[in-house]
Amino acid sequence: MSKKRDDIIDTTSDLLERQGYFATGLNQIVEESGAPKGSLYYYFPGGKDEICEEAIRRSGASLEKSIDRAMSEADTAAEGIAALVEGISRAMEASNFGAGGPLTTVATETAGQNERLNNACEEIYESWRATFERYIRKDGxxxxxxxxxxxxxxxxxxxxxxxxxxxxxxxxxxxxxxELRELLEFAR
Amino acid sequence: MSKKRDDIIDTTSDLLERQGYFATGLNQIVEESGAPKGSLYYYFPGGKDEICEEAIRRSGASLEKSIDRAMSEADTAAEGIAALVEGISRAMEASNFGAGGPLTTVATETAGQNERLNNACEEIYESWRATFERYIRKDGxxxxxxxxxxxxxxxxxxxxxxxxxxxxxxxxxxxxxxELRELLEFAR
Known part of the structure; x- marks a missing residue:
């Protein structure tokens, strides 16, 4: 993996998280990543939507790992959710509530009008849901x-x-x- | 209330719902509402943010009425939620999933960077929450x-x-x- 390519994706992910899809332009990605504009088109011939898709897929995979870690280290799904809530709370405080995942904003902005990003959002959500389901089924x-x-x-x-x-x-x-914890405990 | 002013707000509300805050420009509001540009500044000297604030407040108040109606006509909070879910499902299907309230997108887009709209979103959410709380307390x-x-x-x-x-x-x-319905029934 190229470091330049990585920097472009990470910068885009940050921008999507802070301000969303429409406010994030290629010029800002160039400026904040420090990558020359030519390299943007070299690595991402599909332009903005290709970069955004990669950015949400990467951050989606990273959050899925966090979900999986929290759930696998806990004895029950209820305890796993409690640990996950703690972890997300700390991350939100540390970022002064700027963090919260780039997916939500992109999903709401593009739902009706950008099939490529809409499909990516659906796949990521479905994959997170399946992870939760796997651990909930482990509770019997x-x-x-x-x-x-x-x-x-x-x-x-x-x-x-x-x-x-x-x-x-x-x-x-x-x-x-x-309340989620209570419900999951009771459902067992 | 002026009809022109109303048309501007309703058009903005639609646009925010379909595409969000950043993608919605004053020119598009002018075009789709049919209002002359001068009347935009006449009714809303504060510009785009003033129009957007009015639009989300109006649609927030309208959704609050729907929540209140569904909850007040039901015997329990659980049944009220079930009726609300049915109503929202029908509205989403009728709009081919374009509908879903303008608030979510505006809230995620502006959370960290637009105090005026962020405060408006917080007030609307808090008011909806208080409505749910009132009916949940009625269940004892x-x-x-x-x-x-x-x-x-x-x-x-x-x-x-x-x-x-x-x-x-x-x-x-x-x-x-x-699942919400089950939890609310059980909490009584």
Missing amino acids: IDSIRAERLSTLVLATMEGAIILSRTYKSTEPLQRAGA | IDSIRAERLSTLVLATMEGAIILSRTYKSTEPLQRAGA
Whole structure:
């Protein structure tokens, strides 16, 4: 992997996270990554959408690893969610609520009008959901319920992160996480 | 209230819902509302941010009425949520998943960088949450738990609508809604 290519993707990921898809232009990516404009087109002949797709896929894979780590180290899905909520809360505070994953903004901005990025968002969400489902099933919960619960967990985490970013407080995430934990404990 | 002013706000609300804050420019608002550019500045001397704030406040108040209606007509909070999920699912299908409220996109795009719109988003979210809390407390649930549950409900609805828009299917909303209903029934 080329370092220049990596820098371009990481810079784009940061920009998408802070401000979203529409506000992020190629010129800003060039400026902030320090990569010459020619190298952008060399590495990404598909232009902005190709760079954005790579950026959300990379950060999606990285968050999936964090989910997997938190869930695999815990004894139950409920405890795994609690650890994940703690980890995300700390990351949000450390970034002064600038962080929260680039996916949400890109997903809401492009849902109806950019098939390439919409498909990428759907694949990433579905992959996160399947990870939650795998660990919920380990608790002995049947597959139909585990599918429902994993959808609830993913939706709640998404929404709670938006609320926490908006309120500039981890409280929404903490409160929603406490209820998720209770529900997952009870479902076993 | 002036009809021209109303048209400008409604057009902006639609545009924010379909594409978000950054992609929505004053020229597009002028074009699609049919209002002369001069009237934009006459009614909204604060420019784009003033129009956007009015648009999200108006659609926030309108959704709050829908929440209040669904919850007040039901016997329990759980049944109210089920009715709300049905109503939102139908509206999403009717709009071919273009609808989903302008607030989410604006909230994620502006969280870290536009205090005026960030404050408006926070006030609207908090007002929706308080509405859910009021009805959850009517079920006899104590105030600390009702605060937690109302945060969970709001976060889940937010996240599930994003997933449903991304998947172009009401299934995420239906699945998450079924689990919310179960939790609210059990908490009574």
